Amino acid sequence: MILFPEGKPTTRETFEEYRASGGYQAVEKNLDPAAILKIITDSGLRGRGGAGFPAGRKWTVAVETQQTPRYVVCNAGEDEPGSFKDRVLIEHRPHLVLEGIILASHAIGAAQAFVYLNETYHDCRERMTQAIREAEAAGYVGSLKLTIHDAPTVYVAGEDSATLEVLEGKPPMPRQKPPYPATSGLYGKPTVVNNVETLANVAPIVSHGAEWFRSFGNVNNPGTMLFCLGDEMNRPGAYELPLGTPIRRLYEELGGGLKNAARLRALLPGGPSCGFLTGDALDVGLDPDSCKAAGSTLGCGVMRFYPEGTCMVEETLKLSQFFARESCGQCPACRMETNMLTALLERIQQGKGDAGLFDQCQKVLDFNRGKGYCALINMPGPPVMSAIHLFRSDFDHHLTHGTCPSRSS
Amino acid sequence: MANSYVLVCQNADCKARGAVELLNKLTQTLQGAESVEVKPYMCFGACQAGPNIVMYPSKTWYCGVKQPDVEDIAAHAKGGATVERLTHGVDPSLKELIFQLLDAGLF
Numbered sequence: 001m002i003l004f005p006e007g008k009p010t011t012r013e014t015f016e017e018y019r020a021s022g023g024y025q026a027v028e029k030n031l032d033p034a035a036i037l038k039i040i041t042d043s044g045l046r047g048r049g050g051a052g053f054p055a056g057r058k059w060t061v062a063v064e065t066q067q068t069p070r071y072v073v074c075n076a077g078e079d080e081p082g083s084f085k086d087r088v089l090i091e092h093r094p095h096l097v098l099e100g101i102i103l104a105s106h107a108i109g110a111a112q113a114f115v116y117l118n119e120t121y122h123d124c125r126e127r128m129t130q131a132i133r134e135a136e137a138a139g140y141v142g143s144l145k146l147t148i149h150d151a152p153t154v155y156v157a158g159e160d161s162a163t164l165e166v167l168e169g170k171p172p173m174p175r176q177k178p179p180y181p182a183t184s185g186l187y188g189k190p191t192v193v194n195n196v197e198t199l200a201n202v203a204p205i206v207s208h209g210a211e212w213f214r215s216f217g218n219v220n221n222p223g224t225m226l227f228c229l230g231d232e233m234n235r236p237g238a239y240e241l242p243l244g245t246p247i248r249r250l251y252e253e254l255g256g257g258l259k260n261a262a263r264l265r266a267l268l269p270g271g272p273s274c275g276f277l278t279g280d281a282l283d284v285g286l287d288p289d290s291c292k293a294a295g296s297t298l299g300c301g302v303m304r305f306y307p308e309g310t311c312m313v314e315e316t317l318k319l320s321q322f323f324a325r326e327s328c329g330q331c332p333a334c335r336m337e338t339n340m341l342t343a344l345l346e347r348i349q350q351g352k353g354d355a356g357l358f359d360q361c362q363k364v365l366d367f368n369r370g371k372g373y374c375a376l377i378n379m380p381g382p383p384v385m386s387a388i389h390l391f392r393s394d395f396d397h398h399l400t401h402g403t404c405p406s407r408s409s
Numbered sequence: 410m411a412n413s414y415v416l417v418c419q420n421a422d423c424k425a426r427g428a429v430e431l432l433n434k435l436t437q438t439l440q441g442a443e444s445v446e447v448k449p450y451m452c453f454g455a456c457q458a459g460p461n462i463v464m465y466p467s468k469t470w471y472c473g474v475k476q477p478d479v480e481d482i483a484a485h486a487k488g489g490a491t492v493e494r495l496t497h498g499v500d501p502s503l504k505e506l507i508f509q510l511l512d513a514g515l516f
Binding site for chain 1 (some may be wrong): 420421427440451453454455456457502503506509511513514515
């Protein structure tokens with residue numbers, strides 16, 4: 001595979017081991033910025049942080065914005081529930097990430113790059129600090145200034161414009177867009193904010209070429225992706241798979257299925273902001289297009305599986321409460337939407353009301369769609385409405401009895 | 410059991426503009442008023458126009474409420490006239506949505 005030789009994190013790679021396996025050869029090629037930009041654009045690499053924006057296009061926008069200095073931000077402000085791929089990448093292969101940062105900075109002409117790192121990731125900080133020291137001593141960094149900066153542990157702090165606010169010493173609040181960071185980012189200058197995994201793909205692509213990268217995955221979604229499995233599985237962990245691989249391979253072969261041989265009832269393929277799928281969706285491909293066609297999204301690859309007996313009302317309410325809690329509060333519409341939705345679901349959960357509450361959920365979402373500064377306002381809708389659609393009997397039971405279906409019979 | 414409610418928004422913006430004091434003063438003023446209950450509300454979504462107070466079931470939306478308005482609002486709650494000067498400045502589609510939510514029992 002591209003990121004981990006064995007398809008999952010195994011050893012904590014040293015500088016010498018990285019170099020022995022071909023590391024820093026991409027930097028040693030000493031390609032001019034335009035050549036790197038072309039390879040990354042031709043490779044079709046899409047951002048791995050959740051939005052899936054083509055990396056080459058983002059870099060090009062920054063290059064074409066005639067302002068300097070330019071900046072690169074490696075976004076490891078990882079605070080998505082269940083996601084730990086950024087952490088395992090930096091812990092196990094810090095030089096792979098760092099070489100990607102160096103190449104990206106060279107490609108867009110950045111004088112400074114930041115590793116924006118979840119403030120609780122102490123091991124990552126040590127690993128990256130040492131990696132920077134080693135790469136500098138070996139002459140791979142050149143004149144690029146590299147800085148590690150703490151990311152607060154709140155969900156919106158990982159949003160790309162919020163990272164810029166934090167780097168400027170302000171609270172983690174998303175900015176109104178446009179302008180996008182690539183044209184007006186840190187201190188108003190062109191800034192490429194890329195996820196850790198996106199940057200980790202850069203050095204292998206520059207070393208082996210765009211065609212090699214496209215030999216993984218499928219036509220529209222080249223490459224591999226890291227998927228995080230949680231404790232509900234027999235073998236939790238981070239697994240790298242070519243995009244387009246059926247969910248079944250991840251769920252059965254790698255994850256070993258649910259604990260206690262439980263039957264699968266539902267899954268969330270892309271974190272808390274995606275739509276639920278039913279347990280028979282295991283043949284859906286792990287790529288954005290296939291997940292979209294199935295009624296969900298791939299997000300940043302956090303896979304959550306729910307066994308039979310799970311009350312989907314309770315699970316949906318937890319997700320809704322998460323967004324109400326994590327809304328930064330600066331956009332009235334987002335504050336209102338996330339609070340209202342949670343209150344409506346609480347009434348359904350407690351059996352206080354009638355089926356009109358389902359329509360109200362949709363109306364609250366419709367009213368607020370697209371009104372906030374960032375994407376958070378669009379996040380609570382898919383899990384809530386898909387759950388009501390797919391698991392209506394759970395919701396009807398709660399409305400009638402005020403309890404979970406499995407607790408009363 | 411109350412027949413009518415005075416719902417006082419208690420989200421951040423309204424609180425920053427004095428909604429806690431409004432809630433306390435209305436509660437005090439309407440103490441003993443038959444069938445009227447003053448309640449905090451999570452958010453009406455019209456933060457820029459706050460502090461917001463919604464009378465239910467009469468569906469009267471008061472925005473930009475200040476301490477001196479409390480007596481008039483209390484009088485309305487007890488069956489008096491609507492305080493017309495406080496009823497402008499909120500998007501009608503938002504009003505409709507909130508009233509539907511209140512009709513659905515969300516308070």
